Amino acid sequence: MSRTIAIGDIHGCLPALDTLLAAIRPRPDDTIVALGDYVDRGPRSREVIERLLELRHQCRLIPLLGNHEEMMLQVIDGQSQLYVDWLLFGGEATLQSYGTVRPEDVPSSHVDFLRNCRLLHESQRYFYVHGGYLADRPLDDQPRDVLLWDSIKKRLPGPHCSGKTAIVGHASQHNGEIRDLGYLKCIDTWCYGVGWLTALDVESGQVWQADKNGGMRGEG
Numbered sequence: 001m002s003r004t005i006a007i008g009d010i011h012g013c014l015p016a017l018d019t020l021l022a023a024i025r026p027r028p029d030d031t032i033v034a035l036g037d038y039v040d041r042g043p044r045s046r047e048v049i050e051r052l053l054e055l056r057h058q059c060r061l062i063p064l065l066g067n068h069e070e071m072m073l074q075v076i077d078g079q080s081q082l083y084v085d086w087l088l089f090g091g092e093a094t095l096q097s098y099g100t101v102r103p104e105d106v107p108s109s110h111v112d113f114l115r116n117c118r119l120l121h122e123s124q125r126y127f128y129v130h131g132g133y134l135a136d137r138p139l140d141d142q143p144r145d146v147l148l149w150d151s152i153k154k155r156l157p158g159p160h161c162s163g164k165t166a167i168v169g170h171a172s173q174h175n176g177e178i179r180d181l182g183y184l185k186c187i188d189t190w191c192y193g194v195g196w197l198t199a200l201d202v203e204s205g206q207v208w209q210a211d212k213n214g215g216m217r218g219e220g
């Protein structure tokens with residue numbers, strides 16, 4: 001049986017990602033939807049992107065763009081007025097992971113990876129976005145800023161008019177638990193803080209969680 005597994009906001013927490021991937025053991029017919037915010041805040045953003053690049057050879061990987069990748073790309077693309085904002089927003093840790101203070105030093109393979117991230121992924125019964133969505137607008141007509149920047153903690157959308165279940169990240173759940181409203185599941189469970197990185201098999205409901213040090217939830 002092929003699986004579809006969503007992974008929440010990683011934020012440079014490589015040990016958490018490695019622990020989850022070891023537990024999931026991705027197979028070639030699996031789809032992994034990564035919900036964005038791979039970089040910033042946590043210490044090992046460069047290696048997280050490396051790991052995602054490798055993962056493309058183990059399964060079908062669908063990486064979404066997060067607002068942190070959006071900002072990083074804007075700085076790399078020369079919007080230097082955003083440089084200090086990005087550093088304070090977590091970008092300083094990202095540049096440190098590359099051993100530089102210069103955004104232009106990020107390798108082109110990583111920049112290409114970020115550029116190829118999608119804003120939205122849709123399957124028969126689900127859709128996946130980093131931030132939020134407008135409930136009454138078709139999925140192919142959603143405002144970019146809403147998809148990337150809206151937080152369900154600030155503006156909670158109702159069920160989407162397509163009838164599909166939303167899988168979202170971005171709004172860190174400080175209690176470490178998936179926020180499950182039936183029509184919407186938020187799996188950003190605050191890994192870079194004191195919560196977990198969450199992976200969810202959307203069909204079976206199986207959940208894997210690991211903390212930023214790589215400790216699996218439920219195992220000592």
Ligand SMILES: [Mn+2]
Binds near residue numbers: 066067068169171
């Ligand atoms: Mn975010």
